Amino acid sequence: MQLSEEQLLRFRGDGFLVFPGLFSKAEVAVLRAETARLASIEADSVIRERTGAVRSIFRVHEDDGATRSVAFRALVRTPRVLAPTRQALGTGEVYVYHTKINTKPAIEGTVWMWHQDYGSWQRDGCPRPDMATFAVMLTDSVEMNGALYVLPGSHSRGRIEPYYDESTSYKFWAVPKQEIISVLQQSEKPVPIVGPAGTAVLFHCNLLHASGHNLSAEDRWHIYISFNACANAPQFGPTSRPDWVVSRNTKPLPLEDDAGVLKAA
Numbered sequence: 074m075q076l077s078e079e080q081l082l083r084f085r086g087d088g089f090l091v092f093p094g095l096f097s098k099a100e101v102a103v104l105r106a107e108t109a110r111l112a113s114i115e116a117d118s119v120i121r122e123r124t125g126a127v128r129s130i131f132r133v134h135e136d137d138g139a140t141r142s143v144a145f146r147a148l149v150r151t152p153r154v155l156a157p158t159r160q161a162l163g164t165g166e167v168y169v170y171h172t173k174i175n176t177k178p179a180i181e182g183t184v185w186m187w188h189q190d191y192g193s194w195q196r197d198g199c200p201r202p203d204m205a206t207f208a209v210m211l212t213d214s215v216e217m218n219g220a221l222y223v224l225p226g227s228h229s230r231g232r233i234e235p236y237y238d239e240s241t242s243y244k245f246w247a248v249p250k251q252e253i254i255s256v257l258q259q260s261e262k263p264v265p266i267v268g269p270a271g272t273a274v275l276f277h278c279n280l281l282h283a284s285g286h287n288l289s290a291e292d293r294w295h296i297y298i299s300f301n302a303c304a305n306a307p308q309f310g311p312t313s314r315p316d317w318v319v320s321r322n323t324k325p326l327p328l329e330d331d332a333g334v335l336k337a338a
């Protein structure tokens with residue numbers, strides 16, 4: 074799949090692009106069965122809510138490790154995911170920085186505070202914001218089940234110095250309260266990324282985004298595939314975060330079979 078010139082301009086202006094129904098029901102069924110299997114694994118790369126329910130499953134795209142998955146490995150290599158990401162990042166040489174399935178469980182699934190992904194990734198040592206995330210919804214996404222919200226155009230502000238938020242079971246770098254209030258007051262309305270399972274969104278690493286509690290009776294499952302330009306890989310050292318969140322595999326990712334997910338069933 075190639076982005077049109079108009080889509081590329083929109084990505085540059087808004088910082089995100091939505092692809093309704095990008096993956097079929099059959100593909101979503103394969104990825105959902107895999108998510109259910111992965112959620113039963115105990116490993117460092119499986120993060121739980123304080124209640125014990127699974128919040129996130131990292132590193133599902135490699136062919137080794139506790140949370141490896143043939144289907145998710147295929148997903149990150151499909152032309153539908155990889156080709157637009159290469160175009161958005163302006164290079165044919167990109168690799169997966171990390172993958173993460175956020176399983177936001179019914180009633181228990183909690184907030185992701187407003188943040189920019191590059192808030193963390195610059196601290197990991199990535200020199201430039203040449204990074205983007207391709208997210209695919211594996212369940213229908215509605216506002217009530219804790220949809221992802223993005224703030225259009227906010228990537229143009231550049232990186233905002235974050236604080237370390239410890240309010241959830243996955244501690245990370247978020248935008249300070251006074252700063253985000255002021256940005257929200259000056260901006261157009263945040264956009265919820267809603268739609269049927271199989272819908273996808275590609276967004277820039279400086280785009281402000283967040284999501285709320287899952288107040289519904291069903292789990293909300295999304296996979297986030299974060300990409301980096303190979304030329305932008307960080308230097309690794311003793312203080313680098315673990316491989317499941319900052320991948321050590323920085324080789325350019327090849328385009329593979331667009332039917333790879335179905336073949337993994």
Ligand SMILES: O=C(O)CCC(=O)C(=O)O
Pocket residue numbers: 173175185190219220221282283284285295297
């Ligand atoms: O799953 C969500 O609702 C948001 C996740 C997110 O923003 C992130 O993982 O960076």
